[in-house]
Amino acid sequence: MFTERVQSTRAEQKRRTTARITEAAARLFQEHGFHGTTVRQIAAEAGVSVGAVMAAGDKESLLSLVYDQAIAARIPAPPTVESATSAVDYLSRYFDPFIDLFTENEELARAYFRALTRGRPANAALGGLRTLTESNLTTAMVNAGIPHARAGLGAQVMFAGYLGELMLLAAGSTDPEQTADRIRSTAEFITAQGRN
Secondary structure (H helix, E strand, O other): OHHHHHHHHHHHHHHHHHHHHHHHHHHHHHHHOOOOOOHHHHHHHHOOOHHHHHHHOOHHHHHHHHHHHHHHHOOOOOOOOOOOOOHHHHHHHHOHHHHHHHHHOHHHHHHHHHHHHHOOHHHHHHHHHHHHHHHHHHHHHHHOOOOHHHHHHHHHHHHHHHHHHHHHHHOOOOOHHHHHHHHHHHHHHHHHHHHO
């Protein structure tokens, strides 16, 4: 019983420390950029040791965590069957908050995508985001009358298309308006195919 309480207290303390580190990293990345921020600065800002920061993750992992948390906080709930929101509108607008996030700081967006393309295990939060996003998109399409199997496939295509569009946006190959237009075109195509 005593051991369980100590472990619970340690786990809670670790969670709070990681949250402080992540918040400090987010502030410093915004203020100084990814390359202008050091692990020592993050430790000083969070009031912890460099070792504590490294236990939470290296700089790249912390950036991924910052972005993953920011993205998760912006995920819109799927519309209900009674909602006036069409599947096309929901699917095309679903990603707007994420596009806004990526255009807020292009240097950080590029660094985040470099971290994603390395495919490190620390980026496992992307898998959780994919699962949640595909679930929400599938629900929206099913609520619009698209059979579940087709809706699931459509959600997979939407998520893959979204990642591709964000990579183009982060690389400076497109602008937010073009990105939103292409995502809407993809949503229109997917919902039309889902009903056939």
